[in-house]
Amino acid sequence: MEPDNLVLQPRDVQFDWSTLPMHWVPDEPVATHVMNVLHLLLPEGERWFVRTFQQVVPMISDDTLREDVLGFIGQEAMHAEAHSEVLDHLLANGLDPRPFTRQMEHVFRRILGPKPGLTEEQAREQLIERVAIVAAVEHFTAYLGDWMLNADALDRAGIHPVMLDLLRWHAAEEVEHRSVAYDLMCHLDRRYVRRARTMLLVAPVLFWLWVRGARFMVHADKTTRVRLTWREAMRAGRRGLLPKLSEIFRAFLRYFHPAYHPKQEGSTSQAIAYLAASPAAREAH
């Protein structure tokens, strides 16, 4: 029986990046950089989640949901900090991520930030749409989290243990809180049309940002001459080092099923088991 009634708690994790090599999936620069895009997107993206949800708290009229949202905010804030430390490490080691992260600041602060000149009613409507956008993104983070917790090929590939722990700690917390944004969206507006249109918006933009980010990283890495090609990415997918595009597409389609609920993606007990064993999460008490 799945414990889907968790009280969400942020964990005060610390990671030591001093021994992280540039290609932390050994001899796999493409797989490394495709996953490095997480560090490019997440700090700004998750800080935007936090700001959005902080504004929404007064609109929640369900005590349990309010507790879930507050736990979600704390966990996302810790994710943002942990990933931005990796960016600092990359910068110190000769890979400057700032040209790309500046663009992400533009995306999450300017494009997705609050717009001026709205009536109270319009501002509320815009905020609910933002929540629905977060819910669509969280569908993918739950899918990726579940993939990450089950991707045995990552262990076999000999990934740097601190990075693997960061990725799986984050994955486990994404699985833990995967229902919160969706439940919040339904609490504010349960219309199918909002769920569907935000996913149609989020999926292509997220995919495009990811490809752009991976291209940027491979290009900015002066220690390798490998180019990012579809063939390289598919090969890594076949080896199990990246999720397969066909699987991601199937996950995208599942969101449109009328009976969809995030609980159907991933396993809370698996997430709890990882968090009980994660070096960083264990040290966090």
Add this chain to the structure above:
Amino acid sequence: MLSGLTKFGDFYDAAVTRFGGRTRPGTARDSLWLNVVERSQVADGVVSLRFGGATLPAWQPGCHIDLHLPSGLRRQYSLCGDPAESTYRIAVREVGAGSREVQALRVGDRIQVRGPRNAFPFAGLGPIVFVAGGIGITPILPMVHAAAGRGLDWRLVYCGRSTKAMPFLDELPIGRVDIRIGRGGPLLGDAHPRGAVYCCGPASMLGQVRTEFSSRWLHFERFSPPPVVDGRPFTVELRRSGVSLDVPADRSALDVIRDFRPSVAYSCRQGFCGTCDVGGVRICVDRPTGDRLVLEEL
């Protein structure tokens, strides 16, 4: 490319805010109304209550429920029965007004309940040491039974003032149970250095377990934030709201501001996550050096 996305974003926002249609909010989840079906004294000063009702939501070891008492007080209690049963059982030691009110419930009374929720999930990976102090046995008891049922390597250290004050001694499974009366002695002893520890008890016991285990591999439950140590009272001034609130020595600015404005955002209540940050002040832990804290944005 980014300028294209920016234009599209502006267009999308304008379209949604003007032609988005009427929202259809969801309904708040109903809380449960349960009947007291059994009441018994299980130790000195400890009363156990069993609640029943139409199909209760399932729960796992570590879950608690919130009781909404007729006086308006809310109290959380760990479920300490068997998850397979069709009733919820709690055990309550008398410590204050809330627990007195719960102990005064009688068979047949109806009470509003929220939950169950789990803030102390049991991962079930051995070897495990359970450490319980007095009424802290309540979340631990179902975990011990789960560990024994799954055949895990477990031991229990159960401490109390006297056997009469320790509930459920007669319900512990057969196994490595170590009953300790009074203070003193190491709690973990020869515990496996790589195992997990699940601890529930007074702050002093948690402190001792933490030092013995050098803070590793430890799971414990926190119903409330860590107590304020050496705090001094101060006044917090909320500039935007135009009010000043008095913060006593044993409470945080956040606690006091929440009474005034329940929608204020916070999360970890320990100062690390930054959710409650107001202009650089983490109101869950920060205290002024003087006797006044000014928050411009609240």
